[in-house]
Amino acid sequence: MPLKIELKAKDKLVVNGAVFENVGANATLLFHNNSAILREKEILSDEDATTPASRVYFALQCAYMFPEKKQHFVDLFHGFLQDYMDACPSAENIRDEIDDAVKKENIYKALRKTHKLIIHEQDVFKGLGKSMQQKLLDLTSPDAPAKNKPNTQTDTAD
Numbered sequence: 001m002p003l004k005i006e007l008k009a010k011d012k013l014v015v016n017g018a019v020f021e022n023v024g025a026n027a028t029l030l031f032h033n034n035s036a037i038l039r040e041k042e043i044l045s046d047e048d049a050t051t052p053a054s055r056v057y058f059a060l061q062c063a064y065m066f067p068e069k070k071q072h073f074v075d076l077f078h079g080f081l082q083d084y085m086d087a088c089p090s091a092e093n094i095r096d097e098i099d100d101a102v103k104k105e106n107i108y109k110a111l112r113k114t115h116k117l118i119i120h121e122q123d124v125f126k127g128l129g130k131s132m133q134q135k136l137l138d139l140t141s142p143d144a145p146a147k148n149k150p151n152t153q154t155d156t157a158d
Contacts, residue, residue, distance in 0.1 A: 003031040005039070012040040017065050036065050042111070052084040053121035056098075057114045064107040074102065084117070091120050 007013060007022040007029065014020070016036050031037065038061070049058035059080055063073035085095055094116045101110035 003037065005029045005031070005037070014038045014043060014065060036067065038065065051121055052080065052087065053114070053118045055080040056084060056117060057111065060102070060107055060111050060114060064111060077102070088121070088124055090124075091117060094120055
């Protein structure tokens with residue numbers, strides 16, 4: 001079944017590793033055969049893959065876009081995913097969904113499932129930030145025990 005994609009002006013699309021940009025008005029493309037296609041909004045650059053979950057996504061993206069190096073990128077993916085799981089085992093169900101798609105060689109589906117991992121990571125970071133903020137508030141609270149308060153006085157010699 002053909003894939004129909006609509007591109008707005010200036011939208012980019014990657015097809016089998018080649019970047020296309022719509023330089024005119026809106027355009028509609030119809031792909032009649034299987035191709036590795038990612039819209040600009042789905043593409044993550046190497047420089048933007050700065051978190052554990054984004055590195056998982058980036059490795060899968062490369063496996064999808066560069067089938068001649070697929071095994072190399074799938075191996076990287078497995079390492080990045082294991083690193084994530086070591087740090088955050090609460091994502092086990094998401095890992096299983098992604099792994100299942102990769103085992104079935106449906107890399108695009110695995111990419112889509114990786115969005116859940118990125119959302120999970122963001123939730124974990126938000127929770128960590130709130131926890132750290134609360135600890136700081138507890139430490140600086142006037143009601144906090146003196147042993148928990150940071151020492152704001154400087155020692156002076158007589």
